[in-house]
Amino acid sequence: MRESPFDMRDDCGPSVTMTSHKRLQFKTYLLILVMIVAGPMGNLMLSKGMKNIGKITTKISSPSELGSVLARVLSSGTIWLGIASLLTFFVAYMLVLSWADYSFVQPASAMAYAVVALLATVLLGEVVSPLRWAGIAVICLGVFVVGHTSPRTTENP
Amino acid sequence: MLEVLFFSLIVVAGTGGELCVSRAMKQLGEVHHFHPAALIKVFLRALRVKWLWIGVGLMTVGFFSLLAILSFENVSFVVPVTALGYVAGALGGRFFLGERVNWRRWAGILLVCVGVTLVVIGKG
Numbered sequence: 001m002r003e004s005p006f007d008m009r010d011d012c013g014p015s016v017t018m019t020s021h022k023r024l025q026f027k028t029y030l031l032i033l034v035m036i037v038a039g040p041m042g043n044l045m046l047s048k049g050m051k052n053i054g055k056i057t058t059k060i061s062s063p064s065e066l067g068s069v070l071a072r073v074l075s076s077g078t079i080w081l082g083i084a085s086l087l088t089f090f091v092a093y094m095l096v097l098s099w100a101d102y103s104f105v106q107p108a109s110a111m112a113y114a115v116v117a118l119l120a121t122v123l124l125g126e127v128v129s130p131l132r133w134a135g136i137a138v139i140c141l142g143v144f145v146v147g148h149t150s151p152r153t154t155e156n157p
Numbered sequence: 158m159l160e161v162l163f164f165s166l167i168v169v170a171g172t173g174g175e176l177c178v179s180r181a182m183k184q185l186g187e188v189h190h191f192h193p194a195a196l197i198k199v200f201l202r203a204l205r206v207k208w209l210w211i212g213v214g215l216m217t218v219g220f221f222s223l224l225a226i227l228s229f230e231n232v233s234f235v236v237p238v239t240a241l242g243y244v245a246g247a248l249g250g251r252f253f254l255g256e257r258v259n260w261r262r263w264a265g266i267l268l269v270c271v272g273v274t275l276v277v278i279g280k281g
Contacts, residue, residue: 040236046224047232055229057159073224094178094203095196099187102179102250104262113237120233128233131279135272139240142268145261154183154256 024099031096032105039089040115044123045082052076101154114140163226164238171219172245176253177212183254184208237276243269 050056053072060066073079096105117136120126128136184206188199203209226235243266250256 043223043227043232043236047227047235050224050228053228056225057229079224091196093175094182095188095191095199097179098182098185098199101256102176102246102254113240116236117233120231124232126231126233129279132233132237132276133279135275135277135279136237138272138275139237139269140272142243142265142270142272145265145268154254 028096028100028105031092032111034092035089035096036112036115038085038092039112040119042082042085042089043116044119045078045085047120048124049073049076049078049082052078111140160226160230163222164241166222167219167226167239168241168245170215170222171239172242172249174212174215174217174219175242175246176249177208177215179250180254181206181208181212234276234280238273240269240273 050073053059053069053076056069059069093105114136117128117133121128181203185199185202188196190196223235223239247258247262247266251258
């Protein structure tokens with residue numbers, strides 16, 4: 001039995017028929033999907049947690065206050081949930097960076113910017129102006145353009 | 158002014174940290190196996206790479222700057238502005254990691270910049 005360099009399980013089964021390029025693409029896009037859901041949810045929870053604490057620049061005027069604000073940040077359940085969600089994002093990101101170019105993955109993950117704005121209006125009631133929506137749409141267009149370039153350039157097969 | 162400081166830290170430290178992490182993971186090599194035991198092994202190996210720690214340190218600075226700005230700005234404004242990291246990311250990918258950034262990627266990155274500008278104008 002030949003061993004496929006791209007098997008994701010020990011018993012590779014029928015998936016061996018997939019070309020290595022397709023497998024690489026599948027792995028890449030699956031992990032990017034995890035990234036664009038977990039990342040935005042994490043940011044939303046951080047935002048909610050920090051808004052509960054209040055504007056930190058007016059709260060901190062001495063080093064002892066920095067300590068008490070930090071203690072409040074670290075004892076907020078919402079912030080820890082946000083951190084857990086961002087860690088999920090981070091693990092997916094680290095995995096995908098082990099084979100895909102950084103300058104490919106980072107823009108591809110920018111879909112998360114649209115997801116953040118969408119979820120912020122729905123879940124947090126934030127008001128997004130038409131110009132801001134336009135800006136986010138242009139960001140996504142940029143992502144689309146970048147997404148059509150090769151995922152790896154440093155070591156071409 | 159504080160906003161500018163926090164955004165700069167998020168973009169420069171955050172992107173710099175990600176570049177270091179990318180370098181660390183390339184040093185480890187492509188991840189082929191996705192079952193938990195194999196992932197833990199990859200994780201433990203990653204902890205021994207110097208670039209990973211530099212990257213995590215920089216990303217921590219970026220993270221606390223993000224928390225600070227989220228305490229008084231909307232997340233739907235803050236997160237799109239942090240997309241400014243794309244310029245830094247492309248430059249870093251090109252010069253720090255030796256990736257080839259073709260004209261199409263540059264065009265996409267330029268569009269992202271235009272989008273971020275609209276988001277900032279759209280705030281007022």
